[in-house]
Amino acid sequence: MNPAIRWFHSLGSPPTFDRFAARWAPWCHGAAMLLIALGLWQALFVVPADYQQGDSFRILYIHVPAAWMSMFVFGLMAVYAAIALVWRIKLCEILAMACAPIGAAFTLITLATGSIWGKPMWGTWWDWDPRLTTELVLLFLYLGVIGLNAAIEDRRAAARAAGFLAIVGVALLPVIRYSVTWWNSLHQGATIKLFGESTMDASMTWPLWVMVLATKFWFVGSLLQRARADNLAREANKDWARASAGVPR
Amino acid sequence: MSYLEYVIGAYAVFVLFLVWDFVVPRLRLARTRRNIVLRAKREAARLSGNPA
Numbered sequence: 001m002n003p004a005i006r007w008f009h010s011l012g013s014p015p016t017f018d019r020f021a022a023r024w025a026p027w028c029h030g031a032a033m034l035l036i037a038l039g040l041w042q043a044l045f046v047v048p049a050d051y052q053q054g055d056s057f058r059i060l061y062i063h064v065p066a067a068w069m070s071m072f073v074f075g076l077m078a079v080y081a082a083i084a085l086v087w088r089i090k091l092c093e094i095l096a097m098a099c100a101p102i103g104a105a106f107t108l109i110t111l112a113t114g115s116i117w118g119k120p121m122w123g124t125w126w127d128w129d130p131r132l133t134t135e136l137v138l139l140f141l142y143l144g145v146i147g148l149n150a151a152i153e154d155r156r157a158a159a160r161a162a163g164f165l166a167i168v169g170v171a172l173l174p175v176i177r178y179s180v181t182w183w184n185s186l187h188q189g190a191t192i193k194l195f196g197e198s199t200m201d202a203s204m205t206w207p208l209w210v211m212v213l214a215t216k217f218w219f220v221g222s223l224l225q226r227a228r229a230d231n232l233a234r235e236a237n238k239d240w241a242r243a244s245a246g247v248p249r
Numbered sequence: 250m251s252y253l254e255y256v257i258g259a260y261a262v263f264v265l266f267l268v269w270d271f272v273v274p275r276l277r278l279a280r281t282r283r284n285i286v287l288r289a290k291r292e293a294a295r296l297s298g299n300p301a
Contacts, residue, residue: 066263
């Protein structure tokens with residue numbers, strides 16, 4: 001077997017994953033913290049104020065990366081859940097369920113920072129606008145996955161039921177993405193494009209990409225850390241878990 | 250037109266959630282490890298016939 005594929009398969013083993021997560025989670029969080037420091041310094045002190053929105057536009061540097069992460073994490077959770085349902089890989093169940101609280105946190109950040117930006121710019125904290133409403137439904141879906149996973153005592157059955165909800169919920173992602181196109185929306189259309197020309201000046205855009213990268217690293221660090229804790233709790237009776245907790249043999 | 254209080258509020262929310270996300274899994278991992286150690290001690294005490 002190809003060594004890369006063999007290494008990937010070995011990650012499915014709980015003790016191997018524990019060692020992998022213990023090694024890489026601090027590095028991912030460290031890289032994220034450095035990038036966040038750089039991105040926030042640029043966003044708050046270097047980039048000039050917008051000629052129309054003043055300093056309030058600086059909220060964009062946390063709002064947009066959090067909004068992208070809220071959808072990305074849900075998509076990834078559904079992929080892990082699908083793999084767990086089809087191939088019954090326990091680690092994928094753990095990873096899928098570890099995605100939910102992180103994605104919910106990013107969704108809450110998106111809604112809260114958007115609301116704070118909306119008050120001075122739109123004159124209201126909240127509006128039942130298609131983009132805002134669909135993002136709120138995404139938060140409820142995350143809470144549904146977390147709640148369902150916590151409500152069933154059998155951990156594997158709980159992860160499968162919650163994973164099924166995550167897979168069904170993926171249908172919401174294109175609705176969120178195209179809500180500003182399909183309906184009349186108070187929320188502006190896409191000003192920053194991954195492919196194609198952004199309508200923001202490049203000097204204002206690059207700290208945003210730093211923050212996008214930072215949130216990706218943060219997510220990987222958090223995912224590994226949360227999955228490691230869940231993995232150890234499920235395997236608490238195994239010898240490797242005892243050794244990992246410092247119990248002498 | 251600085252809207253400074255809104256900017257500070259939004260960034261505070263962001264930092265607050267990151268701190269929560271950083272701390273909670275570490276606390277859970279520490280609690281799990283402590284439980285494993287305590288269970289091992291109880292088992293060892295039971296096997297040796299001494300109360301834990």
